[in-house]
Amino acid sequence: MGFAWYRHPGLVVGGAIALALMAIAALGFVWTPFDPTRLALPDRLQGPSALHWLGTDHLGRDTVARLMVGAGNSLKVGLLSVALGLVAGTALGTWAASRNGSLLDEAVMRTNDFVLAFPAVLTAVMMVHLIGPGAANAILAIAVFNVPVFARLARSAALQVRSRDFVLAARAAGLTETRIAIAHILPNMAGLLVVQATIQFAIAILAEAGLSYLGLGTQPPAPSWGRMLYEARTYMQTQPWLAIFPGAAIALTVLGFNLLGDGLRDLVDPRARRART
Template sequence: MKRFTLWAGIVLVAALVVIAVVALVWTPFDPIRVDTGSALQPPSSTHWLGTDQYGIDIVSRLMAGARTTLVVGVIAVAIAGLVGIPLGLLIGMSDDRWWSRLALRVSDLLYAFPALLLAILLAAALGSSTGTAMTAIGIATIPVFVRITRAGAMQVMTRDYVAAARISGISWPAIGVQHVLPNVAPLLGVQASVSFAMAILAEAALSYLGLAAPPTTPSWGRMLSEAQRSIFTSPELTLWPALAIGLAVLGFNLLGDGLRDRLDPLLREVS
């Protein structure tokens, strides 16, 4: 069962990546070209899932939306990791000094700040865009990486090989890179997968509210928002983007669970 969870996550994530990569060079139709004469067509050999109220091919828009989703997830998780991991290492290796406690309290304050509210503030200051959504999601995810890295670093710092490295005169940065970071990397990999799923949900919510991707950028959340206007006449328009979001989130969550089961030595012993 644990192996099935991992492979199911790998298959779903790989499918998302393949679709996003293919969308970079090819889609069946232009995903942003409006053709009112072809609006609300049913599925056919030409339009596999039909067209929306603007006459845009749904398959093409879903493919382009996968590309947007993947980019937002990668950038948001990268922002969170590049800031949160070094900060978590620094706090976890600092022997509970005053500045580490202060940094941890600031992280807790940021953790209590909703990502959606942060996105609204950034959108009011900088304007609604995909970059605004990526920045807001990334900043809101930083405290999670800080906490995970700090907890793992504090455990590693109690090991005998770390004490031996300190006695031998190895510098703190070298200990962090050579001993602490490799041992917390599995935890960070699992958290990155889970954070990717949360980033997908957050981006969809922000796009639904008009705070992320502009109308010229295909997005699953915007597809849901626009399909709401035709929900009684063409309810299937809400099905496809909702299904895409659900499968993408499920894939990254299954991948995270599978990696945890695979990498956690305690769980390996139980199995």
């Protein structure tokens, strides 16, 4: 059956939000209406106007420009942290599945359980406190939380695939475990990994905003949505738009990627859709 958008409204809405965010971030790399780091104290705390569409902050910096560049910074942290977690977690989970029931497999899974016992943002905060603030360290900290998520998923999916006839036939033909994993196991669980990566991306965006709010993520003068929220806290009563716009950007981004992940899960696993109807 062909794709019917009305059967996957979450996928359509989430995909539209994700595409819009990527378009804004890409545009922010080459053009912004103003320099997002330029201080203009005479223009400080202006409301939305024809010149400054979403107003200016306490240092006179244009909010639209900072939101555009902040979108790129958030995407960079989210993509790199999820990619690192995906690669490391998938390799670890697939390797553990090949040693199912062994002490090594048990050690890997119990370590994963220990890491997952802490919330994502708390894990990232603890790590960044240890290794220092900055975007690069934030990427590493968020990736560490993503590793056990993908490892558990990859191990579960690999165990299911390894029991199928074509894998048994490949093993009987003399293929090594590495060749079997690359040629048969990974392609059959790629869809599940992509779905999980989309959901983890939303969590990574939220974690990056939390770290930046605490001063542990993207460092000034580089714009960051979380940092914009932190700087707006003093002006909540008089200039609420300073917090509304970056807060709405974070909420809309997280909502969009969660909807996209749910829609992709419906496509990959129709049983999940039937369970919710």
